[in-house]
Amino acid sequence: MPLISTKGTYGLAAICELSKHKDDSPMQIKEIAQNAKIPQNYLEQLLAKLRRAGIVQSIRGAKGGYVLARAPEDIKVLDILIALEDDLKIVDAKVEHPIINLFFEDVRESVKDIFDINITKLSHYQNKFLNYSI
Template sequence: MPLISTKGTYGLAAICELSKHEGESPMQIKEIATNANIPQNYLEQLLGKLRRAGIVKSIRGAKGGYMLACDPKEIKVLDILIALEDDLKIVDAKVEHPILNLFFDDSRESIKDIFDISIMELSKYKNKFLNYTI
């Protein structure tokens, strides 16, 4: 099983789309799904989890949709992944080797440190992408 499934990658993509519209009107699911290339039915499930985790909020009505629940600087990639993946796992189960268990625990903490960046910090990757040449 991969460390991050489609739940995590689609959820991050959706949050990136919402962060582009921060301070504007709510985005409808159809717009988020189209922009982020996510199946709409799947996105509905993910946004429900993200809403329960307090990362997004939903607005009802004709002009309703989804918005970030707080400033993108306060939303960590790690929070999104844990909300959608439940936890970041290196292995699925404990092994019968105490040294390996300690190693896997340390590895998981190191991975959490890597993902402990805000959504706004992902913009540095946008700059790398824009400067990428084939």
């Protein structure tokens, strides 16, 4: 099992799109799906989980859609991944060896530290992308 499934990667892409949206109006799910290249039906499920976790807020009505529930500086990549993945798993099961179990626990905590950045830091990668040349 991979560390982060499509739930996590698609969820991060959706939140990235919402954080880039500078307009005060909500972003419609169709637009998020199109920009992030996520199947719309799957995105609906992910946004429901992110709403329950307090990361996004849904606005009803003809001009409705989704907005971030908090400032981008207050939303961490780790929050998104845990909301969608339930937890970050390095291995699927405990092994019978206590030293190896302790090692994997340390690895899991190290991975959490890596993802403990707010989503505004993702703009660094956008700048890298824009400056990328072949």
